[in-house]
Each structure stands twice: as C-alpha cells, then as structure tokens.
C-alpha cells in the first residue's frame with residue numbers, strides 16, 4: 402500500500418481512537434498480557450468489518466460449534482461475538498487498544514457470552530495462535546505477510562480468513578467479492594474475503610504396495626510442495642526376478658485442498674487423502690481407476706507394460722519411506 406494511503410488511514414484511526422477515548426467510560430481490563438503498548442505497536446487502524454463481511458468470513462471458514470476462533474485485531478469484538486452467537490464457537494479477540502477491549506468485555510457480559518469468548522490486550526504479533534482452528538483478520542498486507550510463516554505452522558486444516566488483504570504469493574483457496582455499501586474506506590464499495598486452509602506438510606517420498614495374484618506392485622509418490630501446490634510423480638514399479646521395472650510414471654501437478662489432492666490420470670482421477678500416518682489412494686467412484694498396465698507380452702514372452710490393468714479396486718495405503726521396494730502395505734480400515 403502506498404505510504405500516503407496508509408498515512409491517511411492511520412490519521413483516520415487516530416481520530417477514531419481519540420473519539421473512543423473521549424466517549425468510553427472508565428472500565429477495568431486485565432492488561433497483564435499486554436506487552437509494550439506503545440503507538441508503534443498499532444499496525445492497523447480501527448475500522449470495522451460490515452456485518453455482511455463478518456457473515457461471509459465465518460461462512461467461508463465453515464465455522465462450527467467445536468471451533469476456536471481467534472480474531473487478530475478484534476476491534477469491538479464483532480467477529481468473535483458472531484462466531485459464538487451463530488455457531489456456538491469459542492473465541493478469543495486479541496486487540497492492542499485497551500479501550501476497545503474494555504468495550505468488548507462489557508458487551509460480552511451484556512450478550513451473556515462469558516463462557517464462550519474472551520478478549521485480551523495484546524499485540525497480535527506476540528499471540529500464541531496454536532489453539533486456533535479458525536483465524537480471522539482485517540489487517541493490512543504487510544501485517545498479513547509478517548504473520549504468514551506463523552500461520553503456515555498451525556495445525557493442518559486450520560482455516561484463515563482475511564478481509565480485503567492477501568498473503569503475498571500464498572494463493573488463497575477461495576476468494577469472494579461482496580457488495581459493501583457501508584464501507585468507510587476507499588472509493589470501491591465492495592469487500593474481498595480470502596480463505597486459506599493451512600496445508601498438510603506432504604513433501605517427500607511415500608511408499609506402498611498393491612498385491613496382484615502373487616505379484617507385489619510397488620507404488621510410490623514423490624512430492625515437492627509449495628504452500629498448497631504439489632508437484633512430483635506417482636510411480637508404479639514391479640520386481641521381476643530381482644529386477645525392478647518402473648512401468649508407469651504419472652506426473653503430479655495439483656493443489657492440496659484441506660487434506661485431499663487429486664492426481665489426474667488420463668480421464669480418470671486418483672483421490673489421495675492424507676492423515677497423520679500416511680496417504681490413502683482411492684478411485685474417484687464410481688469409475689474404476691487403472692493405475693498400471695502390466696501383462697505378458699505374447700511376442701516377447703516376458704513381463705512388459707502392456708494390458709491387464711491393475712484396477713484400484715481397494716484403497717492403497719502409502720506411508721513415508723525412502724526404500725519403496727521394501728515397503729509393506731498396511732490394511733486400510
């Protein structure tokens with residue numbers, strides 16, 4: 402953002418803060434969590450997200466009762482309140498301005514949400530984000546970038562939603578533009594909402610086996626990962642009298658969505674689900690997926706990539722490993 406625009410915004414924020422200071426009743430707030438509450442800590446001015454934007458942010462994050470929502474720079478607490486009131490989710494608002502926290506604490510009591518939500522005077526850059534399953538933010542692009550590495554370390558599957566601002570080259574999984582006639586900033590009366598799902602870390606080699614008659618067919622996947630973008634290959638290898646033969650190598654270039662990615666193979670799809678212990682490959686039902694063409698070439702009289710495809714009738718389980726020829730399959734429950 403150009404410095405002058407940021408300067409104007411900060412000017413507006415200062416005016417808002419002065420107005421708040423003049424109108425807020427004196428309340429007591431525990432500031433024990435506050436670090437150094439100096440003006441340079443205020444990275445972003447106080448501007449509220451309109452109710453339609455708040456609704457969209459929480460809808461896109463698919464907030465549910467079991468979620469724990471942390472709003473970074475919680476302002477008057479509206480995002481955390483909405484998550485608690487509409488979805489029954491627990492929440493924490495982290496805010497540098499003690500007066501805004503005082504108001505949010507008062508409103509918590511008025512709304513009888515004391516068991517579900519909390520507000521804390523603290524710098525968002527110093528907040529422990531690890532309990533969150535959903536992070537919401539209406540900050541600025543450079544603040545989003547400062548947070549990016551920390552967000553990527555969160556539990557895979559954690560949803561991050563940001564009002565208006567992106568996250569550098571970490572592409573959003575979803576973006577919505579909504580009409581926002583009440584928007585007080587800028588000429589455009591629209592808001593953008595971006596959603597990222599913290600990707601599972603999948604880089605490396607994954608191994609497993611398919612058994613066909615007496616033959617063990619080794620399946621391995623080599624993955625390179627950049628955020629949710631995956632590239633690499635899926636290889637099918639047979640061992641014949643001690644000789645390894647890679648019969649099929651399928652390139653992978655796809656995006657991880659949550660814990661799932663899809664490997665396109667011809668006009669068929671292999672769906673791959675990741676969990677703590679490994680990857681599970683399965684056919685994109687109802688179509689069977691044939692992942693290898695292995696047969697006896699009648700002319701050469703020996704094993705050769707030919708026909709007799711191996712259907713992916715049962716899910717195949719892959720675990721982390723470097724020596725795929727010695728991989729052992731574990732039954733898929």
Ligand SMILES: C[S@@+](CC[C@H](N)C(=O)[O-])C[C@H]1O[C@@H](n2cnc3c(N)ncnc32)[C@H](O)[C@@H]1O
Nearest residue numbers: 443444445447448449450474476497524525539
């Ligand atoms: C644009 S407002 C968003 C308010 C609310 N989240 C919403 O969407 O309506 C940004 C908020 O971040 C707060 N803030 C700015 N710098 C902060 C920091 N370093 N740590 C915590 N909060 C901060 C501001 O005081 C302001 O309330």
